[in-house]
Amino acid sequence: MMDTLHRITSDIKPLNTKVQAETAAYLDTLTKPPGSLGKLESLAIQLAGITGQMKPTLAKKSVVVMAGDHGVCEEGISAFPAEVTPQMVINFLNGGAAVNVLARQAGADVHCVDIGVATELNHEKLLSRNIGRGTANMVKGPAMTREEALQSLVTGAEVAAELVSQGTQLFVTGEMGIGNTTPSAAIFSVLSGRQPSEVVGRGTGVTDERLSHKIQVVEQAIQVNAPQAEDPIDVLAKVGGYEIGGLAGLILGAAAHGCPVLIDGFISSAAALVAKSICPEALSYMIASHVSHEQAHVLLLEELGLHPMLQMDMRLGEGTGGVLCLHLVEAACRIMSEMATFESAGISGGAV
Template identity: 60%
Template structure:
């Protein structure tokens, strides 16, 4: 698929079903509670109805798509961990030992691991091997990848989403793995929004103050070297992004094309979401912000996306962990819609003092 065909396809994303949203809102107002008293759970229920066209969708198969890739910028000392951790953690995840595996089991979610650019040869029966290149180049010295590779990353994410829909997935969670990816995310966000690097750079894997300064300078040099055009999202991804960021943007776009909700995890997922929205603004309606992470720039990106986080737990692990935790809120919203009594069915007087017939 050429870049032009990809851009044409994602323009086919449909708006939410307003009639289903109206019906869900009316039903919520009939339940035995003050109107709006369940706050974000009610907003979530209405959004899910609009996405799926169903008042209380079951969303039984939930897939956490973990895109894994390495980053050439890691050679600039922007992480507290060496690049070798990426393939090691990917194997740990494939064996079920990572935090996202534990939380996904609790939430009855399925973890899908995708090698889209890890700088190692990994074989495992459950690994989706879709490597585009063995990690990006050092963006402080030139473009992270070619434009064709950037398009392929987005397309790969869309293909993974389509494959999972064929397997019965009805809800997606974004996850990622890759040493150096908060640096690439911050650079991409800065390039797309004009926010200064210092505004969006955080401690990532646990950098000290000197490490944060080094990371900020690496991003500043990358932006200066590559001269990104904010009106060209694919070009920005190629210049200062990451393969897993492009892949996750593709997952988001693919989920929206198939009218599936997509639960965003943290900072890297938000960078991918921003890229997706710049490519196809209609996909924003399909996004749910699971939490606001402890990473410095996450709140700023959520503001750019117009999203309110469901949770705030001071997390900064990534992997999709925050997104999986928020699946329990999806279940709660849907159970409220399906199981809670109305004023009429319970024989309870409403705000007017009368029992509805």
């Protein structure tokens, strides 16, 4: 399994700096002051480097919602019962969730993957890739075996490859798993060296009392398992989750196929941190869609070195913030392909 992961990461290439330079130069010939479109220009340059095209067309977009359950829910760290995970998966598959609505507006497909849901699910649209029926309670021992963690990474990369073969050019990360802000916070704490009290947030909206308990749960899980920060797979196995590993693998797989990835909220960003820790080159393929209302998301984005496109005070997950950012990706592409240059518009002076 490790050999497979190595093959995937070895396919992740540096961005095309030549095309990036050409794109930056071309942006300065458009009918606007240099740099006046701000982050749209930075995004256009990044997309050019990823795709190797100055004017890319990213027509087929896929939101991948990885779903998994968490044994740590036994500790009462969520405002919602674990039964909500499979119920929401069916909602995704039936097109009724927020991410489905926003994806329809953006012209994106939503693919839901059962990578670790505790309940057996059957649906014609479900991508069944179940590795285990929920993780173990990480307060009492490792959430997964190392082999299961590796399998979650490889599975995510395989889903990316499958969707690329079907024409996908741009990915959005999404997730569903009651309790998954807790393992995400634990991962962030270990890989960044920050204290749990800095990185544990309210998730689905827990009370002050439950928040304090949630911090203690993360502290205990780290103490019991002693995950090694220099080994991101060890961290993922001991205090992570199947859907977090699946998203990290999806990011790596997308990057290996030269596709940009819009990173959603806190859980997706924790997965992005795992992916970056495994293969730093993958970071260049990531686009931070938004900064969520979750307490430590801004710190997590800083740890990644990513700058969010939006700030909407959202904290739903599912890929909702990432889907909203698809409109900005489309805008950056259209600026490159449709906007007039000073020469073509007959405007003199090369500046406005």
